[in-house]
Amino acid sequence: MKKKVLIIDDEEAFTEIAKLTLESGDRYEVCVENNPLTAVQTARNFMPDIIILDVVMPDMDGGEVRNQLMATPVLKNIPIIFLTAIVQEKDVAKNHGVIGGSFFLAKPASANVLIDAIEKHTRS
Amino acid sequence: MKLAIHRLLQLVLSYLRVRLILLVFFAVMPALVLELYLGFAQRQRLAEQTNREFLNMAKIIATQQDWMIANSRQLLEVLVRIPEIRSMHPSLCNPLLANLLKQNPLYVTLGVVDSNGLMTCSALPSDVPINDSDRLWFKRALETRAFVVGEYAISRTAHVPTLHFSCPFFDDLGNLRGVVYAGVDLKWFNQIFARVHLPEGTISTMVDAGGMILARSVDPDKWVGKTGVESLAIKTVIARINEGTVLGTGPDGITRLYAYSPLKGPSGSIVGFVILGISIEEAYADANRVMIRSLLLTAMVGAFAIVAAWMLSGSFVLQRSRELITTAKRLRSGDLMARVKPNHHFGEFTEVAKAIDEMAEAIQTLIASHKQYQHNLENLVDERTVSLKERNDQLKRANEELKTARLQLIHAEKMETVGRLAAGVAHEVRNPLQIILMSIDFLSQSLTPEQSKSLAGVINGMRTATQRADAIIKGVLDFSHSDDLEMQLHDINGLLDKALLLVGHNLNKNHVHLDLNLDLEIPDIKMDPMKIEQVLINLFSNAIDAMSKGGTLSVSTFREKLKESHHDSGTRKAGIFYAGETVAIVKIEDTGCGIAPEAMHKIFDPFFTTKSTGKGTGLGLYIVKKIIDLHGGIIELGNRPTGGTYSQLMFRIPERG
Numbered sequence: 101m102k103k104k105v106l107i108i109d110d111e112e113a114f115t116e117i118a119k120l121t122l123e124s125g126d127r128y129e130v131c132v133e134n135n136p137l138t139a140v141q142t143a144r145n146f147m148p149d150i151i152i153l154d155v156v157m158p159d160m161d162g163g164e165v166r167n168q169l170m171a172t173p174v175l176k177n178i179p180i181i182f183l184t185a186i187v188q189e190k191d192v193a194k195n196h197g198v199i200g201g202s203f204f205l206a207k208p209a210s211a212n213v214l215i216d217a218i219e220k221h222t223r224s
Numbered sequence: 225m226k227l228a229i230h231r232l233l234q235l236v237l238s239y240l241r242v243r244l245i246l247l248v249f250f251a252v253m254p255a256l257v258l259e260l261y262l263g264f265a266q267r268q269r270l271a272e273q274t275n276r277e278f279l280n281m282a283k284i285i286a287t288q289q290d291w292m293i294a295n296s297r298q299l300l301e302v303l304v305r306i307p308e309i310r311s312m313h314p315s316l317c318n319p320l321l322a323n324l325l326k327q328n329p330l331y332v333t334l335g336v337v338d339s340n341g342l343m344t345c346s347a348l349p350s351d352v353p354i355n356d357s358d359r360l361w362f363k364r365a366l367e368t369r370a371f372v373v374g375e376y377a378i379s380r381t382a383h384v385p386t387l388h389f390s391c392p393f394f395d396d397l398g399n400l401r402g403v404v405y406a407g408v409d410l411k412w413f414n415q416i417f418a419r420v421h422l423p424e425g426t427i428s429t430m431v432d433a434g435g436m437i438l439a440r441s442v443d444p445d446k447w448v449g450k451t452g453v454e455s456l457a458i459k460t461v462i463a464r465i466n467e468g469t470v471l472g473t474g475p476d477g478i479t480r481l482y483a484y485s486p487l488k489g490p491s492g493s494i495v496g497f498v499i500l501g502i503s504i505e506e507a508y509a510d511a512n513r514v515m516i517r518s519l520l521l522t523a524m525v526g527a528f529a530i531v532a533a534w535m536l537s538g539s540f541v542l543q544r545s546r547e548l549i550t551t552a553k554r555l556r557s558g559d560l561m562a563r564v565k566p567n568h569h570f571g572e573f574t575e576v577a578k579a580i581d582e583m584a585e586a587i588q589t590l591i592a593s594h595k596q597y598q599h600n601l602e603n604l605v606d607e608r609t610v611s612l613k614e615r616n617d618q619l620k621r622a623n624e625e626l627k628t629a630r631l632q633l634i635h636a637e638k639m640e641t642v643g644r645l646a647a648g649v650a651h652e653v654r655n656p657l658q659i660i661l662m663s664i665d666f667l668s669q670s671l672t673p674e675q676s677k678s679l680a681g682v683i684n685g686m687r688t689a690t691q692r693a694d695a696i697i698k699g700v701l702d703f704s705h706s707d708d709l710e711m712q713l714h715d716i717n718g719l720l721d722k723a724l725l726l727v728g729h730n731l732n733k734n735h736v737h738l739d740l741n742l743d744l745e746i747p748d749i750k751m752d753p754m755k756i757e758q759v760l761i762n763l764f765s766n767a768i769d770a771m772s773k774g775g776t777l778s779v780s781t782f783r784e785k786l787k788e789s790h791h792d793s794g795t796r797k798a799g800i801f802y803a804g805e806t807v808a809i810v811k812i813e814d815t816g817c818g819i820a821p822e823a824m825h826k827i828f829d830p831f832f833t834t835k836s837t838g839k840g841t842g843l844g845l846y847i848v849k850k851i852i853d854l855h856g857g858i859i860e861l862g863n864r865p866t867g868g869t870y871s872q873l874m875f876r877i878p879e880r881g
Binding site: 117 | 650670690694701
């Protein structure tokens with residue numbers, strides 16, 4: 101059974117290549133959302149196993165999106181990985197991927213790093 | 225001129241001695257004036273006495289004359305009663321007259337003339353008939369029919385200057401029978417003059433009523449017989465009919481005192497005058513002497529008073545005033561120990577001297593207190609200067625600190641801006657990098673094995689380029705966040721071991737031999753271990769990169785007591801180490817290619833690198849320098865004399881306790 105991955109990022113080029121990359125292995129079903137305002141609804145519709153969430157986005161930042169997701173009972177248990185350029189790899193490494201209670205990945209992250217993280221957080 | 229005299233008077237009167245002398249002079253002035261007045265009064269009295277005495281002498285002489293006239297009258301009146309005379313017979317009267325002439329030496333001639341003036345009898349017989357009818361004594365005798373005093377004339381019988389007296393005699397009928405006459409030798413008058421003790425220089429003159437000089441005690445031959453009326457004095461005397469004295473000019477032109485007394489005839493008529501003349505110098509010699517003596521005495525008294533005032537003022541007044549002046553001058557010249565020290569207890573000088581001494585004492589005290597005050601003031605100024613210097617130094621330090629703080633603030637603001645900019649740039653760059661990296665991964669997975677093989681280099685190159693871009697972004701972010709230190713005491717040797725472990729792979733790869741020489745006793749140093757680790761890794765990496773063909777990396781730590789101060793000027797937060805301070809030093813040396821001298825001054829500049837493109841960001845040493853600065857340390861970097869480079873980090877050892 102494919103794991104359902106929702107990627108919320110305003111960068112369409114990224115969501116597109118990320119979707120291609122993740123789906124190329126036939127292990128993941130990927131849904132992308134470039135508009136943070138409709139992210140919750142998309143998540144509700146898609147019901148992903150994990151959400152890859154950008155932080156810096158127009159109209160609504162990743163933190164607010166996370167709050168809304170967490171506020172949605174059907175979505176609140178879905179693990180969220182922040183994939184963002186606002187943190188550095190060393191900071192993430194120093195805190196073992198957790199910053200402020202959330203999981204973080206520093207951009208640019210290779211496909212393997214991303215897949216490892218998805219696998220790590222969907223395992224449980 | 226007036227002004228000059230006024231100033232001269234002021235100058236002269238400004239001297240105390242002159243004033244004293246003037247005082248004395250004015251004090252004795254009334255006495256001197258009185259003395260002068262008395263002198264003049266005495267002279268006047270003496271002069272009047274002289275006048276009186278002189279007049280008395282004239283009167284005495286006149287009295288003698290009167291006596292002589294009276295005697296002559298008596299004689300003639302007797303003769304006219306004698307029959308021999310009345311007979312006018314020469315044989316009878318001549319012997320009688322001759323005898324009488326012998327007995328009366330007063331007379332030089334005696335004779336009788338008839339009513340016609342023919343001489344009938346004479347004590348001095350004459351061979352020739354003599355007629356005296358022209359004589360005044362004959363004429364007057366006829367007129368007055370009584371005894372008369374005749375005029376001066378040369379006796380026709382005695383042939384000498386003679387004053388004649390005559391007395392007529394009559395017959396019973398009253399007819400004139402003849403005139404008896406007697407002639408007195410004028411020399412007799414001189415005898416009278418000589419008999420009276422006249423003052424020396426007195427000229428005695430006898431004149432008849434007409435002013436003719438009958439006798440004169442001086443130069444009688446010259447003057448007798450001459451009419452002296454031309455003499456002003458004689459004129460004056462004749463004009464007066466009384467006795468008296470007068471000052472007048474004699475016939476010789478000399479001003480004299482004249483005393484005159486009239487000679488009176490038988491009827492009381494004035495027949496002549498006795499005039500005594502004496503020069504006023506001689507007449508008033510005594511008076512003048514008295515007056516001169518008085519003047520001299522006055523002058524002497526005055527002079528004595530002035531001299532005494534002059535001399536005594538020196539010892540009584542001026543000496544004491546000089547003491548005051550001398551003391552005042554000494555005080556003026558700065559000798560504040562000068563004192564008058566009066567010997568007396570009373571008096572104005574003592575009061576002034578005491579006042580000066582007290583004033584000097586007060587001045588001395590005042591100056592002493594002034595000096596003390598000045599000394600205190602100088603001390604206060606010195607203290608205040610030191611205090612001000614300290615305050616100034618404090619202010620300078622505060623200013624420096626403020627300047628540094630301001631620079632730090634500016635820098636912090638700059639860094640914040642840079643940080644924000646870097647974060648923004650990082651975000652904006654890393655998003656595309658994310659796309660690129662993921663695309664590379666996707667593409668590499670999408671290739672056939674053949675394609676993968678042939679495009680492996682391209683794929684790797686793209687991946688490396690992406691990583692390099694990410695490394696640059698990392699460096700920029702590190703740079704922007706390098707101020708955030710988490711300071712703690714940490715073992716520098718342990719940190720070196722860790723860093724060396726991290727670069728161990730590169731050491732082996734480049735065949736670099738490690739020479740480690742650590743001071744194990746070195747105390748922990750206050751640092752941000754991660755930042756210092758970053759520094760050490762950077763320096764090791766540079767050293768290893770410089771020894772691409774192998775070499776030796778020498779790493780040592782040691783303590784050193786500085787012989788001189790060290791400071792790293794030109795840095796934002798300069799570390800300053802003072803002479804005598806013990807510091808911890810980390811020294812890293814390589815045997816690599818070294819640094820080109822022209823590049824030496826730029827090695828700490830941002831984005832400066834000597835490495836080939838792709839091998840360095842140019843931010844490494846810049847960040848290293850910045851981190852060391854933030855730690856208050858000093859980094860030195862240079863070429864070793866034997867080749868290769870060295871870098872030395874100097875840290876402050878925290879004080880124990």
